[in-house]
Amino acid sequence: MTRDEYSQAFYEQARSDWDIYKLLAGDRNVRACHALHYLQMSCEKLAKAYRLREPNLSTLEELTSGHTGFVSFVKAFLRSSGVVADYKGKTAAHQSVCKGMEKFAREVERLAPSVDSETYPENSEYPWEKGGRVIVPCEYDYSSLNFLEQTAGRTFLKLIQRAFDDYSSAA
Amino acid sequence: MKTKDQLAKELIEAHFELEEGISIVYRMLSAHEDAPDEPIKLLEVNDNTVPTARVEAFLFSGNAEFPATVIAEVTPAEFEQIKSGLIPLPTGWSLENAQVFKRDRAA
Numbered sequence: 001m002t003r004d005e006y007s008q009a010f011y012e013q014a015r016s017d018w019d020i021y022k023l024l025a026g027d028r029n030v031r032a033c034h035a036l037h038y039l040q041m042s043c044e045k046l047a048k049a050y051r052l053r054e055p056n057l058s059t060l061e062e063l064t065s066g067h068t069g070f071v072s073f074v075k076a077f078l079r080s081s082g083v084v085a086d087y088k089g090k091t092a093a094h095q096s097v098c099k100g101m102e103k104f105a106r107e108v109e110r111l112a113p114s115v116d117s118e119t120y121p122e123n124s125e126y127p128w129e130k131g132g133r134v135i136v137p138c139e140y141d142y143s144s145l146n147f148l149e150q151t152a153g154r155t156f157l158k159l160i161q162r163a164f165d166d167y168s169s170a171a
Numbered sequence: 172m173k174t175k176d177q178l179a180k181e182l183i184e185a186h187f188e189l190e191e192g193i194s195i196v197y198r199m200l201s202a203h204e205d206a207p208d209e210p211i212k213l214l215e216v217n218d219n220t221v222p223t224a225r226v227e228a229f230l231f232s233g234n235a236e237f238p239a240t241v242i243a244e245v246t247p248a249e250f251e252q253i254k255s256g257l258i259p260l261p262t263g264w265s266l267e268n269a270q271v272f273k274r275d276r277a278a
Contacts, residue, residue: 047229050229050230050231051227051228051229051230053230054228054229054230054241054261068223069223069227071221072220072221072223072227072229072243072244073227073229075220075244076228076229076231076242076243076244077229077231078189079182079185079186079189079190079242080231080240080242081178081182081211081231081233081234081236081237081238081239081240082231082232082233082234082237084182084185084186084189085234085236085237091185091188091189094189095188095189098189098190166231166232167232169232
């Protein structure tokens with residue numbers, strides 16, 4: 001298997017996860033953790049798909065073994081030539097978007113159980129302990145991710161959608 | 172029509188404007204740098220990034236104006252580790268062959 005084939009495979013799985021995220025996020029009968037779990041998985045795989053496109057970079061094993069990389073991806077994507085061209089002459093707006101999106105990307109990345117688990121045990125998959133209680137993901141409200149339902153969150157989701165579209169348009 | 176060098180400089184200047192933590196940018200040059208499909212490759216040293224102990228670089232497609240770009244950023248401490256060989260650069264990247272762009276502190 002070539003890196004290109006793996007990159008395309010990660011992209012397709014990420015896209016499928018993304019579709020399921022949108023499906024679950026729009027269903028009020030589904031607990032929040034399930035949609036968020038798919039959002040986190042989709043974002044992680046999308047970042048890996050982009051990394052695998054560059055033939056001179058990390059080993060496949062290194063990429064597939066970790067859950068981080070999405071924050072770095074979002075920061076780099078926002079500085080890619082296509083996005084920079086879109087914001088030409090609007091530096092203040094671009095700076096504002098960059099700051100907000102990095103924060104949101106970090107919140108999404110932390111949804112993976114193994115990421116930053118000591119300081120941020122809240123995740124979308126496994127129960128965790130807080131204040132002497134065991135918290136069940138399907139009963140948790142994920143207030144730190146309320147931004148997804150607000151204007152800034154929609155910008156974040158549009159950014160992810162654009163990253164999917166840009167990848168497929170280059171394929 | 173702008174040259175690849177001009178476009179790379181424009182992109183780097185935009186990055187300095189966007190992210191105040193970037194102090195220095197290395198534009199990596201390959202043996203095939205003039206080839207149209209060879210991306211602009213940037214390693215950026217950024218005070219405001221999170222250390223990962225590796226070089227996480229991403230390839231982004233080009234458009235009608237810009238060629239494709241590869242962008243990676245590291246902390247100043249990670250950059251020191253790159254210089255001392257503790258963190259490897261991607262294959263084909265070399266600080267010795269790179270163009271160096273420093274933030275204009277007076278700007």
